[in-house]
Amino acid sequence: MKKNNLGTGVGFVLILVWCLLPVAWIISLSFKSPEETAAGSDQFLPKEATLQNYRDILDNPDFLDALRNSFGIALIATFLSVVFATLAAYAIARLEFRGKKAVLSLALAIAMFPVVALVGPLFDMWRTFGLFNTWPGLIIPYMSFTLPLAIWTLAAFFREIPWELEQAAQVDGATSWQAFRKVIVPLAAPGVFTAAILTFFFAWNEFVLAISLTSTTGSRTVPAQLSYFVGPDPFNPPYGQLATASVVVTIPIIIIVLIFQRKIVAGLTSGAVKG
């Protein structure tokens, strides 16, 4: 038993190092001066910490545009996706209707869909519809690709809800719709919130569509903008600025994780293993 505790302790330290070292590395890099990274430096910590990179990056209009696009697109896609997923998951968890199995199979198939395979046809369609390089042009596919995850997570949460409440409301004269809106929605809110976090992570992270369906900073999101941010010399990218931008876009993730870690873990594993 003592030996096991020792092993667990060592494992704990190893996990922390493995997970946090790359994060510590980009933070350290973000404080290195442009001169230091241009000359090349093989030490982990900066020789002399400076905020120059942060000043530069927060003065960079392209980066700020990308940040605004990322927040806008991710938040709208998350909101809409969760609304539609909530409706669908309620029906799946709660109602008897034809085609339920088909909906679940469809969701599963789409979760496994290779996004790149859509780049060509979507590129073509979006140009025809005038959706190329617009916010809706990214929001629509993000909704489609986050719906499966949101539907599963929510359906799993909804199965845990005490449904007697809904029946009680219906006996009291409420319609199915009223029972859903007045009784179940408040109970389901924590699950909905979890689905929203997972959806937001997806939209915030998405890269393939973001580089393929945008062409200007008018709608380019952060991951796409970062990949274009290589500067004049591709063999010597602006390490410090890229690291700084990386740190800035990781801050929202860290905040969300710090506050909602329990919910995220529950959402990721909900319904995943009911063997």
Place this chain on the structure above:
Amino acid sequence: MSTTVATSAAQEPRRPDKPGKAPATARAISENRLGLRLVAPAVILMLLVTAWPMIQALYLSMFRYRLTAPDDKEFVGLGNYTTILGDSLFWRDTFNTVLIMVITVAIELVIGFAFAMVMHRIIFARGLMRTAILIPYGIITVVSAFAWQFTFSVNNGWVNGWFAWLPWIGPDTNWFGDHWPAMFAIMVSEIWKTTPFMSLLLLAGLSQVSEDMLEAAKVDGATWWQRLFKVILPNMRAAIMVAVLFRALDAFRIFDNIFVMTRGAQNTESSSFLTYRQVIEQLQLGLGSALSVLLFLSVLLLAWLIVKLFRVDLAQARGEG
């Protein structure tokens, strides 16, 4: 929330018969209609962006169609497919993709399981551990790719300095100058980013292994390894298979890391990257669509293989049964 539940218990006497015991036909019909109405928006959205473009891709894949020369659109039947299947580039990229998938998923399974064991046993600092695990999960893949690219950088990285004691690493080892080191760097980034997801799924499986059974095995004198291979792993089968299925299909679509770290240089291109390059950079919509269809079919085949080989019951595994 708990107070609301308590109120519900108080109202318990009013509860009607069990659901579905005697539903009036009219009620069943309206329930059916409501159900369809509630799922309709989600279903339409999912099909709009996948099924419809896929049909479009199927159609376009039969044409020689380059966006820079739209007037030269010409029906070529299966010509694009024979071109692709006869091209060594396609096979090289497929090989790269499968290699990355097999190696990363295998390593993630081992590391992820070790993580899950530690998380399962740990009694202190659970919050800190969860936070640490979730940061790679939540971080943008492009950021992870940059972080590791800089880690392996010749000028500014720390790997060459820290690991100089290894015989094959020197101060000017150029990780992105050759095929295998570059593949290694790409895989490290992929593994770092996705192991947390794997470990959380495995942790959920691990926590379902009955403690009594483990205790019984221990009393019967089973060694640690025997308990691991005869009790723990067989009882986690469903969780392991779901984790492998999802991660394998995800790894097969690898794109972001390669795009950022090498742009396909040193023969590190993946199937996804090849498709992207044909469509977006070369604007070869016909050929690109054929590649899209092939990629889609590969993913289907892969999913089918994993489900058949490991007899994964997805409906049961995802709690949809």
